[in-house]
Amino acid sequence: MQRARKILKSTFGYEHFRHHQSDIIAALIKGEDVLTLMPTGGGKSICYQIPALIREGCGIVISPLIALMQDQVDAMNQLGISAAFLNSSLSASEQRIIEAELSSGELDLLYMAPERLLTPTTLSLLQSTKIALFAIDEAHCVSQWGHDFRKEYQQLSMLHESFPNVPRIALTATADARTRTEIISQLALESASVFVNSFDRPNIHYAINESGNSRDALWSFISENHARDAGIVYCQTRKGVETTAQWLSSKGCTALPYHAGLSQEIRQQNQQRFLRDDGLIIVATIAFGMGIDKPDVRFVAHMNLPKNIEAYYQETGRAGRDGNPADAWMSYGLKDVVGLRLFTEQSDAEERFKRVMHQKTDAMLGLCELTSCRRVALLAYFGETLEQKCGNCDNCLNPPETWDATIATQKALSCVFRTGERFGAQYVIDVLVGKTNERIENNNHDKLSTFDIGHEHTAIEWRGIFRQLIAHGYLATDAEGYGVLKLTGKAWPLLKKSETPQTVMLRALRKAKTKKRKISVAASELSTEDQQLFETLRILRAQLAKEQNVPPYVIFPDKTLSEMALVRPHTSSQLLEISGVGQTKLERYGSAFLNEISSSAQ
Structure with missing residues (x-):
């Protein structure tokens, strides 16, 4: 060692x-x-x-x-x-x-x-x-x-x-x-x-909103926060990739498409430009991104709902690899939910696999509909506990509008209990809204006290309520992948009248107003003079990268350049103390960067 x-x-x-x-x-x-x-x-x-x-x-x-x-x-x-x-x-x-x-x-x-x-x-x-x-x-x-x-x-x-x-x-x-x-x-x-290790990426700000016009919302997000930054925009379809890339280009951005329908030569060319150029946006299907090492991706935007939390975490994790502030932004609509469910149902996969996929989609929707800290729920999905709210997600910074769902929650949990904790959400919802069918009648569940007690909400509204209850930890689904709902320890106090009264607040149907949010980018805490040197060092790095036909960040990441601009080393030994500078890179680039730093002081 x-x-x-x-x-x-x-x-x-x-x-x-x-x-x-x-x-x-x-x-x-x-x-x-x-x-x-x-x-x-x-x-x-x-x-x-x-x-x-x-x-x-x-x-x-x-x-x-x-x-x-x-x-x-x-x-x-x-x-x-x-x-x-x-x-x-x-x-x-x-x-x-x-x-x-x-x-x-x-x-x-x-x-x-x-x-x-x-x-x-x-x-x-x-x-x-x-x-x-x-x-x-x-x-x-x-x-x-x-x-x-x-x-x-x-x-x-x-x-x-x-x-x-x-x-x-x-x-x-x-x-x-x-x-x-x-x-x-x-x-x-x-x-x-x-x-x-901890799954937490504290430098990433998570924001999710249900939008009727995702494109306008995307432009507001980029223009207000990342006008000159590198980023990735994920779309569900190839057509969505092409039209979004063209639309961003018409707005003055440098945006390139990436999907499996393009030739390998074009895909590789666009990927190389993204890795090597500063401030470029790649618009892609999920065919893009695995293993991307570019450290200064300042945002990852989703124009559609990812199919599961694993995909969402993997894709958003491509932002802010350098540890500087970055954004994970998503806009989704009901058509995304319908599309994902339809895709799963029409696949030739076995039924158990389909049930697991539906379960994962529901977990992803639960994350979207949360009113509490998104990071807490995201980490909990991977088995990690965050003891307090993160203070760096949209729900923490702009708490959404909520409604008192205590009674609705009690009805939902009671119905799960009285049907024996043996059924999935759709069956329980059918009982709640008083729907009669052969299966319900054969089980005598049309005779239950919870039959038709939830007619004040539509079936679609109840699905949203159940997703949030799962996300909040009142309900869990079976590990075998059948989608069966089970009560958790957190649920019982709501069902026992002797317990201290609790209030359950769920996300309202109306969208919460959000405040405009600006985030800092790499080297943003530098003084004006240091910022100028940082930009000069980036130009030098770009020249060296072009000469060697490699991405700029493999020479030095932005984090290293910002530290150089702040510390302003004058000797090789001082430069070697900068994070990210090893012996080989000192020998290759040390004199060039030291000369540039020295020139800036004159």
């Missing part, structure tokens, strides 16, 4: 490990398997990069998207780490060169997709090579319940059988309890050490 700490400083330019990085690295160095859950921007890559440099052999990184491997390799090479990738973008002769470098022990890290790794040729090559470790990135792709399922990931359990003495680390930023269990089972990680 002494060597690991030395590499952390000399190669990566950081003084201290974060989260569980130190424990994870120690386990891998000893040859142990690891499963780690760490939020986007939390430093997952260092967890396998440093052990790969310390252990004998090459670290094999399994990544789902070949489009991102070039940037990951560029970032490693900038640090003086010998890294390469094997994928279909290389010619046959280029692939042979990489294979030869692997065999001769010249590589520290080699990136490849699971499809490539599973070929007989690649497996034969790896069997004859000294392997330091296997890093399975975006491990949630193994889960059939997840939003990024890749069947090839489920075959990666063979690594345990074929390379029993090589440690494996599975990494993800998004996994609820069900997905974690599946990762462990599918990848044969039963003996692995499990490290779960």
Whole structure:
């Protein structure tokens, strides 16, 4: 670990490990398997990069998207780490060169997709090579319940059988309890050490609103908060991507589309521009984003409802990787809900899978309809408790209009109880609104005291009430995926008259008025003079990046430049004290940046 700490400083330019990085690295160095859950921007890559440099052999990184491997390799090479990738973008002769470098022990890290790794040729090559470790990135792709399922990931359990003495680390930023269990089972990680870091991204401001005109709301959000910032706008359809990108361009933004209907060449070109240019907006379907390392994405906007909380968390996590303030903004409508339900119902999936998907959609809607802190509910979904309100979401900063739903809640909970906690929301709602059908009559539930006691609300309104009660923790759904509603411990005081009276406030149907909110961006706390130097350093960084055809942030992120502008180092040793400046980058860029800082002082 002494060597690991030395590499952390000399190669990566950081003084201290974060989260569980130190424990994870120690386990891998000893040859142990690891499963780690760490939020986007939390430093997952260092967890396998440093052990790969310390252990004998090459670290094999399994990544789902070949489009991102070039940037990951560029970032490693900038640090003086010998890294390469094997994928279909290389010619046959280029692939042979990489294979030869692997065999001769010249590589520290080699990136490849699971499809490539599973070929007989690649497996034969790896069997004859000294392997330091296997890093399975975006491990949630193994889960059939997840939003990024890749069947090839489920075959990666063979690594345990074929390379029993090589440690494996599975990494993800998004996994609820069900997905974690599946990762462990599918990848044969039963003996692995499990490290779960906080899912909280306190620098991200969450805001969700139901809007009749999402496009106008989007423009107000961007123009008021992020007029010159890089961001991602997610749309549900390819047509939505194209029209939104054109509309933003007509407003004066630099906005590019990204979806599976575009040619691979155009997709890659637009992605590279997004990574390399400042202030560019990418408008995309969910085909875009996994593994994006751009640290200065200041906002992620959703024009439609994500299909589940895992997808929402994964996509919003691409904002603010540098730790500076960022926004996760969403506008959704009833058509999104109908569309998601229809898509699930019309799929050829088995019924249990459909039930789980509906359950996840309801959880996502519950998050949208909350009146309380969104961050508390978001973290609770992943099994994490936040003891107090975050103060950095729309509900905390602009509390929504609410109504006293105590009586409605008592009716709902009572009906769940009297029907035996054996049915889903729709059945309970049918009983509440007095709907008669063969199933209800056969169960004699038309004779219950709760039959037709909820006719003051429509079935649609009751669905909203039930979603909020689940989100508030009064009701839970069964773990088996059947959607059966169960009362929680929190529900019982409302059903017992002897208990101290409680009031349940739920989100009103009317939208709450919101105040305009401005957020600071990278280096916003600098003085005017320091801000000028920061902009000068960004220009220098852009020139160097263009010369090397790499994204600017792989040279230095904004956070490092803002610290340079504030501290104004004059010597190499002083520059080395800046976070993000390691020995290799000092040698490559130190004199250029020191000269620029010196010139600004004259």
